[in-house]
Amino acid sequence: xxxxxxxxxxxxxxxxxxxVVFGVIMIYNASAIMAERRFGDSTLFLKKQLxxxxxxLFVMIAVSKIxxxxxxxxxxxxxxxxxxxxxxxxxxxKEIGGARRWLKLWVFTFQPSEFAKIAMxxxxxRSLDKKRAKLxxxxxxxxxxxxxxxxxxxxxxxxxxxGGAIILASVGLIMFFMGGVKLLHLSYLGLLMLxxxxxxxxxxxxxxxxxxxxxNPWADPQRKGYHIIQSLTAFGSGGIFGRGLGxxxxxxxxxxxxxxxxxxxxxxxxxxxxxxxxxxxxxxxxAWQGRKISLKAPNLFGSLLAAGITFLxxxxxxxNIAVVTGCLPTKGLALPFLSFGGSSLMFSLIGAGILLNIxxxxxx
Numbered sequence: 001x002x003x004x005x006x007x008x009x010x011x012x013x014x015x016x017x018x019x020v021v022f023g024v025i026m027i028y029n030a031s032a033i034m035a036e037r038r039f040g041d042s043t044l045f046l047k048k049q050l051x052x053x054x055x056x057l058f059v060m061i062a063v064s065k066i067x068x069x070x071x072x073x074x075x076x077x078x079x080x081x082x083x084x085x086x087x088x089x090x091x092x093x094k095e096i097g098g099a100r101r102w103l104k105l106w107v108f109t110f111q112p113s114e115f116a117k118i119a120m121x122x123x124x125x126r127s128l129d130k131k132r133a134k135l136x137x138x139x140x141x142x143x144x145x146x147x148x149x150x151x152x153x154x155x156x157x158x159x160x161x162x163g164g165a166i167i168l169a170s171v172g173l174i175m176f177f178m179g180g181v182k183l184l185h186l187s188y189l190g191l192l193m194l195x196x197x198x199x200x201x202x203x204x205x206x207x208x209x210x211x212x213x214x215x216n217p218w219a220d221p222q223r224k225g226y227h228i229i230q231s232l233t234a235f236g237s238g239g240i241f242g243r244g245l246g247x248x249x250x251x252x253x254x255x256x257x258x259x260x261x262x263x264x265x266x267x268x269x270x271x272x273x274x275x276x277x278x279x280x281x282x283x284x285x286x287a288w289q290g291r292k293i294s295l296k297a298p299n300l301f302g303s304l305l306a307a308g309i310t311f312l313x314x315x316x317x318x319x320n321i322a323v324v325t326g327c328l329p330t331k332g333l334a335l336p337f338l339s340f341g342g343s344s345l346m347f348s349l350i351g352a353g354i355l356l357n358i359x360x361x362x363x364x
Contacts (some may be wrong), residue, residue: 008064012289015282016060016352019337020053020345023263027340030251030266031259045259045340052342055347063353064157064360071354072301075123079148082119083121085112086155093159099157102343111343113156113164118347120152121171123306129177129301135180142176142185162200162207164318169193171312178294178307207329214329227262230255231324234265234323235276242272258338264324279338280321287314293355296362307360309351 028046038044071078089112093100102109111332127145127185128135135141149172157165176186201207217225234250237243249257250268258266268276290310297303313336320335322328334344 005358008291008356009289011062011285012293012352012359013064013356015286015289016349017057020057021351023338023345024049026263026338027259028265029246029270030248030263031340033252034258037253048249048342049340049345052345056346059346060349060356062354063183063350064356066353068302068305068354068361069299070356071122071305072126072129075119075126075253078119082112082116083152083155085117088112090155090158099159101161101164106204106341108342111341113159113161113168114343114347116152116156116311117164117168117311118351119173120149120314121167121175122305123148124172124175124179125301125304125308128304129299132180132300136182138182138185142181145172145176146189157200160204162204163333164352166238167316167319167333169311171308171313174302174311175308178304179300186274189315205299210331214326217326220284227256227330228324228326231262231265233325234262234269235325236322238269238272238275240273242268242270245270257332261320261334261339262324264321264335264338267338282319284313286310287290288353289359290314293362298361302358306355309355313348313351 006291023047027049029043032042033046060070089100092103094102094104096299101113102111104110124145131141138300150171153165153169156168173186173189176189177183201211213220213224213226213228217228219325221229230250234248234255237249241248248258248266250264250269255265256260258328264276264279267279271278287310290306290313292302294303294306294310297306316333319328319331320333323331323333334341336348337345
């Protein structure tokens, strides 16, 4: 089959590489002073992210050369591995900020939930493809997938990682829709998510505080509303064209996590509205190219796989941007390809590599 492959989608490849390179630059820019003050090494986060970026780009290229149909055969094993990794992180995981989401592997810190998202997408694409004739039957076509989704949702929620769990559930619903599940069944699932989300929010005090801070950040500007106020200050001071690269004031110990979850406001402060709209436009192009690949995929498995990966990456970008601009309550979510974080970057690039391979066989 390889002799029928074409060149990969060049637009997708170039914008992915461009985002990674720009992300490394902005991570160093946003973290250098903080890293020097706290760790005595201004290049600490640069070196870590650069290492992940180099490895990730090589892995993306390698994955782009692997026939995506191979993932169909490996999907049950990937799902089982991700299940045990999620269990392991709850038992022996590294706790940071009250959350147990990371496993220490030699010199690397690994986040199993990132692997679980990709494994779930691959498994759902395979299973929905195989059960395409039975997807209208709730008990046979939908319920088994819901049970698996619920197990993984629960494991990620326990860490706790509410944002990651919501992303996983949303990806599952989108893949149900793409696979051909009845709209009536999807509407029931959507309605069920509303009270469940409310219950999960009130289970934790800090989630309630985040909601209150979102509704009126100025009522408690030093605690509940601190993150969003500092974020909006960064955007406001950037204006149309920004202060210029390296001239952010909010990264100087005002805005928490300027190199991770809140890197987009630093981009807004230094590159202005023009810079932020450019990033948004690039993610729109990524989504459009992913959609094109999904529509032209040689088979249903490839179509569902491309749709799931595209939605995963672009939905995370939408949520991150919505949070830092005050459109959603504060939640720790990485901006794909741009935020500091090895696991997020690596699995986003693996996803991009799979998309590139599907595009090779779809000629798009």
